[in-house]
Amino acid sequence: MSEFERVMTQDSILDRYRLYGSPDSANFVVRMVLEELGEAYDYVPVDRLTSQQKSAGYRQLNPQGLIPVLEAPGQKTPLFETAAIILFLCDRHRALAPDHDAPDRGCFLKWLFFISNTLHSDLRIFFKPKRYLPGEEQQGPFGETLMRRISTSFEHLDHELNATGGPFLLGQHMSCLDIYLAACARWAQIYGSSGRWSLNNTPHLTRLLEILEKRPAIRKACELEQIEGSPFLKPVPPALPGVTS
Ligand SMILES: N[C@@H](CCC(=O)N[C@@H](CS)C(=O)NCC(=O)O)C(=O)O
Structure with missing residues (x-):
């Protein structure tokens, strides 16, 4: 069993x-x-x-x-x-997120909802276009449109990382936003994009990913997920059946 x-x-x-x-x-x-x-x-x-x-x-x-x-x-x-x-x-x-009455709570929430409702959601559709468009012929242009939306979302986040002075989305304070963003950046590079999205235009995001990759807790999570190598900067899918199905 x-x-x-x-x-x-x-x-x-x-x-x-x-x-x-x-x-x-x-x-x-x-x-x-x-x-x-x-x-x-x-x-x-x-x-x-x-x-x-x-x-x-x-x-x-x-x-x-x-x-x-x-x-x-x-x-x-x-x-x-x-x-x-x-x-x-x-x-x-009471960690990895600002308290309810902290001045950056609103900022935290807006980017959390943005990553979830827009970036992650677009990625999901991009990975499984057949669920949304049954006809093969429209899937190419649909994928291109989604990829443009996904790239723009990463650019908004990169701009925010620059505006806050980084290295995290909330400036000096790491939060769960950074972690969620890093996973999206990983998936965008490896699942279904065939290299169409890379970190080339997002230098502040690249810097964030460099920092996250070195953290012991992140490394442990990768090991437990059977993710090898550089998880965000040079990601490769785990060699397991069912991962992308
Ligand atoms: N909006 C959901 C999306 C979750 C999601 O897309 N899960 C995928 C794995 S990454 C899944 O369960 N896929 C299996 C399926 O679609 O049948 C969330 O944020 O939890």
């Missing part, structure tokens, strides 16, 4: 976080945040090759059948949506 099946069939008491994911999927963002926070968690691998995320049991955790899900002690229901999960964690542990 796999870990996934075991967890699905037992009714255990949750005494620490439980993260459901698949290598290099959006759970990577949550994992990096958990590692940076130093919080204990169990990891439940979800096999994307056999579409375990679409099973009835998993849909009870997330009706969309999407990864990641986080179960959190003290919460009535499982959490889904990457941005909601990391915001919840950072607020709960």
Whole structure:
């Protein structure tokens, strides 16, 4: 019995976080945040090759059948949506996000929603165009349009990194925004873009990625996700079935 099946069939008491994911999927963002926070968690691998995320049991955790899900002690229901999960964690542990009454709270929230609603969302559509456009003939131009939108989003973020003086989106203070952005920059370089997006036009983002790559918690998260080498500056997909399916 796999870990996934075991967890699905037992009714255990949750005494620490439980993260459901698949290598290099959006759970990577949550994992990096958990590692940076130093919080204990169990990891439940979800096999994307056999579409375990679409099973009835998993849909009870997330009706969309999407990864990641986080179960959190003290919460009535499982959490889904990457941005909601990391915001919840950072607020709960009072780290990697400004306090509610801090002067950069508004700035933090606007970029968090931008990364989630615009950048990550466009990337998702870019990776799976068939879900949105059934006809083959329109997929080329559609992909070009999306790639332009994605490039522009990275340029907005690069501009913000410059405007704040960096090296982080909130200036001197690292937050979960930087982590979420780094994962998006990784995926944009390797999944489906065939080199169409690179770090060439985003020097401030490149500097941020250099810093993040060296952090022990990020390195540990990469190792656990089976991500080898330079995860953000010279990314390669993990050599695993089901990662991009
Ligand atoms: N908006 C969601 C998107 C999550 C998402 O796209 N998950 C992907 C993995 S990165 C997934 O579960 N794909 C499997 C599928 O679409 O069936 C979030 O931020 O959590």
